[in-house]
Amino acid sequence: MEFEPVIGLEVHVQLNTKSKLFCSCATVFGAEPNTQVCPVCLGHPGVLPVMNRKALEYAVLCGLALNCSISRFSKFDRKNYFYPDLPKNYQVSQFDKPFCYNGFVTIHVDGKDKRIGVTRAHLEEDAGKLLHSDAGAGSGVDFNRTGIPLLEIVSEPDISSPEEAYAYLTALKSIIGYLDISDCNMEEGSLRCDANVSIRPKGQKEFGVKAEIKNMNSFRGVLKAVSYEIDRQTEVLLCGGKVVQETRLWDADKNMTFSMRSKEEAHDYRYFPEPDLVPVVLTEANIEEIRKYLPELxxxxxxxxxxxxxxxxxxxxxxxxxxxxxxxxxxxxxxxxxxxxxxxxxxxxxxxxxxxxxxxxxxxxxxxxxxxxxxxxxxxxxxxxxxxxxxxxxxxxxxxxxxxxxxxxGLVQISDPDELKKIIADVIDSNGSIVDDYKGGKEKSFMFLVGQVMKATKGKANPQVVNQMLKDAIG
Amino acid sequence: MAFTRQDVDYIAKLARITLSDDEQKNFTRQLDSILEYVNKLNELDTDSVEPTAHILPVQNVFREDEVKPCADSKLAVEQSPELRDGLFIVPPVIE
Incomplete structure (x- = not known):
């Protein structure tokens, strides 16, 4: 049976604003741990987050560049879960009213243009960084990254090969680079990508069961991880098995994906509107004002x-x-x-x-x-x-x-026939047999003679002039 | 409306709290009556009502993208039960 892959990508882009999304802390990469934090991003009780205007402009600008519709009414929601890198035990994100939706990115693969749909692009706050100690004495958390604006760009499952996934990421990075709203550096984590991969019998309409692949840290890594996952799922199905819906981690050293094997907890994020932040209402004029900053893409x-x-x-x-x-x-x-x-x-x-x-x-x-x-x-x-x-x-x-x-x-080219005359005469004199070969019809011998002249002039002789002069001399 | 003990268990698990037997019973009864009361709203036709996103009639509150160092930054970090080399120490996270 022949299978076709169905791939969707979720890309997180760290926006390069000077300050965080909801507080005035700096966003400089590589600062000493927990030196760019405040009660707001640390999630202390009673603090009041206020939205960064630039982050909104960047999100809308990116949405326009990705051919998205821009919401006239948007709001933030709390996504509730416990993890040590999340100080508030909820992430401020957008659930049902993202800033941008329904766009597309055009990719070129095998000489053809293809549109990859963009389901939505929404703003959310980044989490902190966990540093695992070897001693097993606990993990360390650095909250400097907490609250840096992230734009999450979700594609439609329109991608049908690892090469298309690579082309989509390249096109996205290029567009965002033109907008100058992110460094898009996957190694430094300013661009992160998760892939949803499933396969289905060719021609079937329904999607197969998907696996979510995480932990890729380069575009090549995404290409390889998606290829591996397609092969893995194909083998599972051909052997009569079933693909399990799960999260798998890419191991770049082993070139394989591994099941996370975390306790199967239902993700229940209990989204609800963020009461500390007010809605954002954009008029046609607001959007047109931002559109002015759209460069040639x-x-x-x-x-x-x-x-x-x-x-x-x-x-x-x-x-x-x-x-x-x-x-x-x-x-x-x-x-x-x-x-x-x-x-x-x-x-x-x-x-x-x-x-x-x-x-x-x-x-x-x-x-x-x-x-x-x-x-x-x-x-x-x-x-x-x-x-x-x-x-x-x-x-x-x-x-x-x-x-x-x-x-x-002293690299000036010698084009003066007077300067070359003596050298050419010498080459002809000392290579009599080769000159005869050429006259006897061996074309290659001519190139040898040109080479000898170039050698004598340390490559500085003008090849066209040498060709002509040699031909005149022996032709 | 039947709010069950399993619902209370589930919510307790999501909130990472442990409840005693008595608490489970109490909360099941209390939450059930609260939800039954709120459930009255289902009797209304709300098809033409926009969901409330915020209780205040306020929108578009922004700040400019300027870095302002926080005077209480150090104090805020020092509230951590355990700090080592500037890092908040948490139980080991295995991935």
């Missing part, structure tokens, strides 16, 4: 890059995936007109140097002006494309411009 920018700069859709997608990289590219296009060449150099040399050093493009020592100045030197024949790669590596290393490096290292 990745997919629109990608299409524009293809139109305006004549680069391929693939290249445009790489360049526009990260807003800062797309900005860098556009800065270059204002300084130099060979758009394809700029795209190639950014994607090969620049991204390699940046990735090797784990640097963002904004920290590049080669700015758009320096890059395009160098490309101009290739265009006007001062240096060859091959030499340029050496020059670029030096530029990145030292921060110097191309002109300086070329002068310092």
């Amino acid at each position: 990745p997919s629109a920018r990608m299409k524009r890059f293809v139109m305006d700069y004549g680069i391929t859709e693939y290249d445009a997608e790489v360049l526009t995936g990260d807003k800062k990289l797309a900005d860098y590219y556009e800065d270059c296009t204002r300084l130099f007109n060979d758009y394809k060449s700029i795209s190639n150099w950014i994607q090969s040399e620049l991204l390699r140097e940046l990735n090797d050093r784990k640097l963002p493009v904004t920290a590049s020592s080669v700015c758009p002006k320096k890059l395009t100045d160098m490309l101009r030197l290739i265009q006007n024949g001062t240096i060859s494309g091959k030499i340029a790669k050496t020059v670029f590596a030096q530029m990145f290393e030292t921060g110097k411009d191309a002109d300086t490096i070329i002068k310092e290292k």
Whole structure:
């Protein structure tokens, strides 16, 4: 029997507001434990939480970017459960009136566009961090993270492969990066993802029993965990077993998911309206005011890059995936007109140097002006494309411009026939038999001779000029 | 309306409290009569009534996104029964 997977993702995005969602504590990552807390976020009795206006604006902005409807009336609710990282024994979240609902994200997989529905996006407060001690003398809790705004984005079960799940996360991260409302760093926990995975016989309408997969800490991890889970469930069903509804944890070292085996407690969160916070009512004008901050989004920018700069859709997608990289590219296009060449150099040399050093493009020592100045030197024949790669590596290393490096290292291309004449004559003299081979019809021998000239000039000879001169001399 | 002892057990479990036999009996009886009283509302047709989200006629109360250090931060943390290296110590949590 053939099965098809049904996947839905729940993504938690930590918003990068300066202060927490309901109090004025700082949100700086990595501060000393319990130094960014107050009676409000610690859940002391009698305190009054007040909502951060920026968090509301970010939530609405994200909803608009995800093509969501925005609720005219929203409220917060208490989600009740006991866990040591939750000081109040309830989490302030949204139950039936989320800020955003009914949107979609467009993904590109296998050259096709597909819409993944977004059921809802709601605001809630983050929990604290549990630190487990090895001694077994108890666990430690740091409440610095408690109360930082989280936007929970829930997808429809529209995702039908691990690759689509990966593409959805990539698209989401890219959009949120453009909005500049979160760092979206999965390793640091500012983006977290849980996956609901089930399978069903191909063509069947009803969903199968799902497992919820947690504990993935990279996009690759999500891809692998979802693949593993599909295979696991397929095997269970093919062996005549039944999939159990449960929470499973991904183990990145073993590349497997494991049942949490927690005591099977019914989750009864007893949601009820949060009496300490008043409802939020948004007018059309409020929403339009926020819409003004909506930037050109990745997919629109990608299409524009293809139109305006004549680069391929693939290249445009790489360049526009990260807003800062797309900005860098556009800065270059204002300084130099060979758009394809700029795209190639950014994607090969620049991204390699940046990735090797784990640097963002904004920290590049080669700015758009320096890059395009160098490309101009290739265009006007001062240096060859091959030499340029050496020059670029030096530029990145030292921060110097191309002109300086070329002068310092004597890398100017030799295009003057007078300078090359003697060298070519020498190569022909000392390789008589190879010259004869070429004359006898062995095309490859010609490339060998070109190579000898390049060697004699330490790679600085202009290949086109050498080709022509050699042909004239022996042809 | 029949509020049973099982309902009281369930709620007690969710609230992490232990009840004595007498308490269970008492609460079952009391909660049953309270719910029966509230149940009168079911006699009304509320189809056209919006659920109440808040009892005050107030909406849209916000603060600006500004960090303000809390003067009582340290004092608040020190209320913990056990602190070690700045961390609240709780019974071991096994995941």
